[in-house]
Amino acid sequence: MSKLAYLGPRGTFCDAALRRLAPDAESLACANVGAALDAARDGTADGAVVPLENSVEGAITQTLDQLARGVPLLITGELLLPVEFSLLVRPGTESWQIKRIISHPAAITQCRGYVEREFPDADVVAWPSTAAAAQEVAAAGSPYDAAISPAVAAGYYGLAEFASGIGDRSDTVTRFVRVSRPGSLPQPTGADRTSLVVFLRDDHPGALMEMLSEFAVRGVNLSRIESRPTGDGIGHYFFHFDCEGHVADARVGEAIAALHRRCLDVRFLGSYPRADRGRPRIGPGMSESEFAEAASWLDRIRSGGA
């Protein structure tokens, strides 16, 4: 049975994502995303399940930065998980007693409207995860009164659901990915996504456009682009890309190879089935058979044929 690390403890959205992505896996709760990825890297676990982006909050930058550096890991699967928040309290807690609220920063931001409306004077404090917040509120003598958390954590930690559906939007989704140490890639399914990190060779006019054009001229649709600071001063960035298709597809493989030629470094983060099963629209001249035919035509003319 494989063991997967995740942002714990039991009851986080990450826990729910892991159970959906790998129902038979053993799970290893970690204190933060970095620790979960390190467990996958050093072999403590066979892989990890981590949040990558949220439909309201955008990128989970901690995950992006950790995947871009250090020992490489490959994304082997993704899941879109609807996220619904509840306010969890110790049983018997009344509204006027809720003065200190804790949760994961992403959860706090997604419930800002509710908290400002219902508890305008409360202190809101960031905690490592939603379920860690629930666990803290349940602990004897905790100075905190309420946790923004998935409802399921109430059962795990003996809390009561003071309010449910407290997110500012009811249709929020977080995209989670499963990562593993490099090995074999998931087979192409025709509905795949490829993730990459690109470090520029130098900063010059049009550098971003040159990268984008490698995808555009091969008819590869991008589904996400994110710039992240390298840390080497203001104005220095690297880029995360998600594109439609699998590295085994000629158009995707050639686009990535072109970036490898032109850029300082390209970190391949994996090709894996899309959670929404969406298939790319393949423009004229961009199909596998057309790439293959063009390659054999080139071979022919290079060897003197017509």
Ligand SMILES: O=C(O)C(=O)C[C@]1(C(=O)O)C=C[C@@H](O)C=C1
């Ligand atoms: O704290 C959790 O429950 C998590 O799984 C983390 C996380 C996140 O990193 O965005 C996941 C989904 C929600 O957006 C809030 C928190």
